[in-house]
Amino acid sequence: MLDAQSAAAAPPVIRREDYRKPDWLMPDVHLEFRLDPARTQVAGRLEVTRNGAHNRPLRLNGDGLTPLAVLIDGEPQADAWRMDGPDLLVDLPGDAHVVETRVEISPEANSQLMGLYASGGNLCTQCEPEGFRRMVFFIDRPDVLSRYTVRMEADKARFPVLLSNGDRTASGDLDGGRHFAEWTDPFPKPSYLFALVAADLAANVDSFTTKSGRPVKLAIWVVEKDLPKTEHAMAALKASMAWDEKVYGREYDLGEFNIVAVADFNFGAMENKSLNIFNSRYILADPETATDIDYDGVSGVVAHEYFHNWSGNRVTCRDWFQLSLKEGFTVFRDQSFTADQGSAAVKRIEDVRLLRAAQFPEDAGPLAHPIRPESYMEVSNFYTATVYNKGAEIIRMLHTMLGPQKFRAGCDLYFARHDGTAATCEDFVVAMEDASGVDLTRFRLWYAQAGTPRIRAALSHEPAGARALLTLEQTVPPTPGQPEKQPMPVPLRIALFGERSGRAFEEERLVVLDGERCEILFEGIAERPVLSINRGFSAPVIIDAARSAADLAFLSAHDDDPFARYEAMQQLMVDTLVGAVSTGQADHGPVIEAVRTTLTDPALDSAFIGETMLLPSEAFIGDQMAVVDPVAIHRAREALRRDLGGQLEGEWRDAYERSRANRFELSPQAKGARRLRTIALGFIMASGAEDAAGIALRQFHEADNMTDRQGAFGVLANSLAPERDVAIAAFYDRFRDNGLVLDKWFSTQAFSIRPDTLDRVEELSRHPDFTLANPNRLRSLVGAMSGNQLVFHEAGGRGYRFLTDMLLEVDGLNPQTAAKLVPPLGRWRRFDEGRAALMKAELQRMLDTPGLSKDVFEQVSKSLA
Numbered sequence: 001m002l003d004a005q006s007a008a009a010a011p012p013v014i015r016r017e018d019y020r021k022p023d024w025l026m027p028d029v030h031l032e033f034r035l036d037p038a039r040t041q042v043a044g045r046l047e048v049t050r051n052g053a054h055n056r057p058l059r060l061n062g063d064g065l066t067p068l069a070v071l072i073d074g075e076p077q078a079d080a081w082r083m084d085g086p087d088l089l090v091d092l093p094g095d096a097h098v099v100e101t102r103v104e105i106s107p108e109a110n111s112q113l114m115g116l117y118a119s120g121g122n123l124c125t126q127c128e129p130e131g132f133r134r135m136v137f138f139i140d141r142p143d144v145l146s147r148y149t150v151r152m153e154a155d156k157a158r159f160p161v162l163l164s165n166g167d168r169t170a171s172g173d174l175d176g177g178r179h180f181a182e183w184t185d186p187f188p189k190p191s192y193l194f195a196l197v198a199a200d201l202a203a204n205v206d207s208f209t210t211k212s213g214r215p216v217k218l219a220i221w222v223v224e225k226d227l228p229k230t231e232h233a234m235a236a237l238k239a240s241m242a243w244d245e246k247v248y249g250r251e252y253d254l255g256e257f258n259i260v261a262v263a264d265f266n267f268g269a270m271e272n273k274s275l276n277i278f279n280s281r282y283i284l285a286d287p288e289t290a291t292d293i294d295y296d297g298v299s300g301v302v303a304h305e306y307f308h309n310w311s312g313n314r315v316t317c318r319d320w321f322q323l324s325l326k327e328g329f330t331v332f333r334d335q336s337f338t339a340d341q342g343s344a345a346v347k348r349i350e351d352v353r354l355l356r357a358a359q360f361p362e363d364a365g366p367l368a369h370p371i372r373p374e375s376y377m378e379v380s381n382f383y384t385a386t387v388y389n390k391g392a393e394i395i396r397m398l399h400t401m402l403g404p405q406k407f408r409a410g411c412d413l414y415f416a417r418h419d420g421t422a423a424t425c426e427d428f429v430v431a432m433e434d435a436s437g438v439d440l441t442r443f444r445l446w447y448a449q450a451g452t453p454r455i456r457a458a459l460s461h462e463p464a465g466a467r468a469l470l471t472l473e474q475t476v477p478p479t480p481g482q483p484e485k486q487p488m489p490v491p492l493r494i495a496l497f498g499e500r501s502g503r504a505f506e507e508e509r510l511v512v513l514d515g516e517r518c519e520i521l522f523e524g525i526a527e528r529p530v531l532s533i534n535r536g537f538s539a540p541v542i543i544d545a546a547r548s549a550a551d552l553a554f555l556s557a558h559d560d561d562p563f564a565r566y567e568a569m570q571q572l573m574v575d576t577l578v579g580a581v582s583t584g585q586a587d588h589g590p591v592i593e594a595v596r597t598t599l600t601d602p603a604l605d606s607a608f609i610g611e612t613m614l615l616p617s618e619a620f621i622g623d624q625m626a627v628v629d630p631v632a633i634h635r636a637r638e639a640l641r642r643d644l645g646g647q648l649e650g651e652w653r654d655a656y657e658r659s660r661a662n663r664f665e666l667s668p669q670a671k672g673a674r675r676l677r678t679i680a681l682g683f684i685m686a687s688g689a690e691d692a693a694g695i696a697l698r699q700f701h702e703a704d705n706m707t708d709r710q711g712a713f714g715v716l717a718n719s720l721a722p723e724r725d726v727a728i729a730a731f732y733d734r735f736r737d738n739g740l741v742l743d744k745w746f747s748t749q750a751f752s753i754r755p756d757t758l759d760r761v762e763e764l765s766r767h768p769d770f771t772l773a774n775p776n777r778l779r780s781l782v783g784a785m786s787g788n789q790l791v792f793h794e795a796g797g798r799g800y801r802f803l804t805d806m807l808l809e810v811d812g813l814n815p816q817t818a819a820k821l822v823p824p825l826g827r828w829r830r831f832d833e834g835r836a837a838l839m840k841a842e843l844q845r846m847l848d849t850p851g852l853s854k855d856v857f858e859q860v861s862k863s864l865a
């Protein structure tokens with residue numbers, strides 16, 4: 001509970017139902033930036049028009065700004081304006097005026113990385129969601145769209161490159177070694193899509209011709225020495241442009257498309273119109289420094305930001321409650337793109353693993369919210385796995401239920417209707433309904449209700465009548481503010497397999513469970529059927545089907561849906577581990593046999609085998625239990641790993657040898673082989689074989705790519721062998737000048753299961769290369785530690801205290817990033833009383849800290865409530 005004092009200090013709650021259309025519109029704006037890292041002058045010239053009949057003043061949002069001048073229609077004003085908290089209120093007599101303001105800001109002092117800030121000596125902006133108001137007094141809300149012209153001036157030697165949205169319309173030299181550029185963006189946009197960059201960077205330049213013949217100049221800007229690392233991003237950009245034309249009929253709409261990579265960035269990347277700004281980890285890749293996962297991250301994020309040009313920019317969001325309108329849809333689009341580029345099955349497995357790791361716990365905890373939230377204190381806290389990843393699942397369900405053609409027709413209608421405007425989730429659903437003729441009334445509940453539905457599935461067989469009856473029952477758990485839930489339409493892809501024949505009885509069915517309960521009859525089922533359900537993970541739900549180990553092993557070997565095969569193996573492993581933790585008794589036999597079958601199946605590709613062999617995470621096992629016991633879970637999981645390693649040692653060694661490559665390639669086959677190789681290495685290590693650490697160190701030293709090197713490093717980091725210290729030192733020496741690789745050096749150690757990991761993490765927090773100012777570095781140490789269930793939950797609460805100390809320090813610099821560290825502590829209800837009390841005490845310590853940001857306040861107060 002909040003005590004009275006904290007409650008009094010609580011920031012106001014913004015509610016979706018309070019939405020009101022803007023009082024003023026701003027069709028044209030002109031901005032002037034006199035750029036300098038210490039003191040930048042910003043002038044805004046806003047052509048405002050009264051929107052409807054009212055006499056309210058013009059409210060211009062500000063955040064930490066002091067007006068140096070306010071002009072109305074060219075006349076300086078002394079009395080026509082006043083401050084209201086951070087905002088500027090201007091009284092305007094008529095219905096249309098030109099309002100000008102001037103402020104001064106200091107980019108180099110901006111540690112929040114919102115608004116205009118300095119990174120690596122360059123200047124860049126981040127405006128979503130409310131960073132624009134840290135640069136200029138403005139109507140900073142997404143439903144006010146303006147045409148922008150921008151003039152930038154800067155020192156030419158220091159900032160030779162001046163970029164903003166749209167097309168460059170003028171540029172030239174000025175006195176005193178300065179120069180200027182002017183940019184015009186013909187597309188009306190909200191302020192959150194504005195960007196500018198003043199930098200000393202070089203570009204990888206390329207081109208793309210759209211399907212209607214429009215040439216587009218593509219440029220990826222990075223520090224010059226990193227140019228060779230931009231090829232993969234460029235290829236991904238071109239592939240994305242072509243894919244959006246082919247699959248969604250969407251063309252690019254301007255003459256240039258710029259991407260800028262910066263080292264300091266709060267999120268992954270930002271879709272500013274024609275000037276995407278990226279966290280450099282999602283641009284730079286070469287074999288020496290990037291893993292295959294990094295390569296996939298680059299192409300996925302490049303695609304995501306590019307796809308936003310339509311799903312986000314051409315059609316934007318009316319208000320921040322609609323965030324999933326652009327994010328859920330765009331994640332679905334980037335997932336589909338990646339699936340089309342490589343292995344769709346592996347991509348689906350990875351996406352579901354992420355959903356379960358990040359979103360299911362969120363949906364089951366104190367921060368649960370629907371994909372379209374009802375209220376917030378700080379909108380930055382709602383860039384969540386729910387809005388993004390569950391949001392994508394909800395779009396995917398529409399795709400599944402309507403089928404690809406009607407889904408595409410719905411998208412076409414949505415874009416046609418809402419192009420150039422700010423829309424709502426409701427608009428999207430209506431377009432889908434109108435184009436398909438399908439009634440989505442009940443489907444809308446997916447937007448409104450939080451919590452992961454649970455589906456109980458029971459299959460009975462009547463051999464005499466050759467019939468099977470499947471009973472499905474749905475419950476949606478209560479979540480904060482939503483004690484009662486209605487059942488939602490749940491599309492489930494279902495098949496039955498003959499236990500003896502190993503074949504499916506009929507074509508897969510799509511069953512939509514549209515109430516609390518339904519029964520489905522299958523006929524012609526002569527032999528005992530085995531149930532394959534939620535194939536392809538057709539709905540973001542938890543299935544409780546109580547299948548035997550034998551049935552799961554059968555499906556893991558015979559199901560013809562690759563996701564379902566993976567899922568059966570996971571379920572078998574989870575059941576085994578949960579059983580071991582709760583009874584203290586483990587029967588590893590069925591898992592070992594199922595793993596053997598998959599590992600030696602010549603028809604399967606390595607990537608799929610690798611995915612299937614991964615043991616469920618400790619956190620995921622904990623999610624299945626009434627009270628999480630991190631130590632028991634860890635022991636049970638390591639015992640299974642040891643047994644798998646020992647009993648299948650020969651098979652792992654075979655897999656290890658056959659996955660050895662002669663030279664580096666990025667083909668799906670080569671990536672799959674590298675994946676399986678390191679997984680096999682982990683099991684060889686777990687077997688306790690004497691030569692294991694030596695094999696790992698050899699892989700570490702001989703690797704010609706980061707996937708193999710990092711893979712071996714990860715295996716060694718967990719070990720007590722002396723080779724571990726050799727690898728730590730060698731890795732550091734080799735990569736000490738590469739920030740992105742150093743992040744791996746930190747995170748790999750923080751993820752270690754060694755008993756001294758917390759000591760090491762504390763030591764690393766004092767390492768000269770550690771800094772709280774860079775979000776990637778912070779996450780690589782503190783984020784990784786708090787994701788290491790065994791270590792974070794060490795009895796005594798040292799992990800909790802470390803996290804809290806760090807978080808409070810970061811909050812003074814960068815509240816948005818600090819707030820993202822809160823959720824692991826918010827899981828206290830899931831742990832034993834001792835740990836729960838320690839976790840709560842740390843949350844309370846945060847709440848009692850004077851000057852806490854509203855970002856952290858919101859997360860902490862909700863976590864304690």
Ligand code: ZN
Nearest residue numbers: 304308327330
């Ligand atoms: Zn996005």
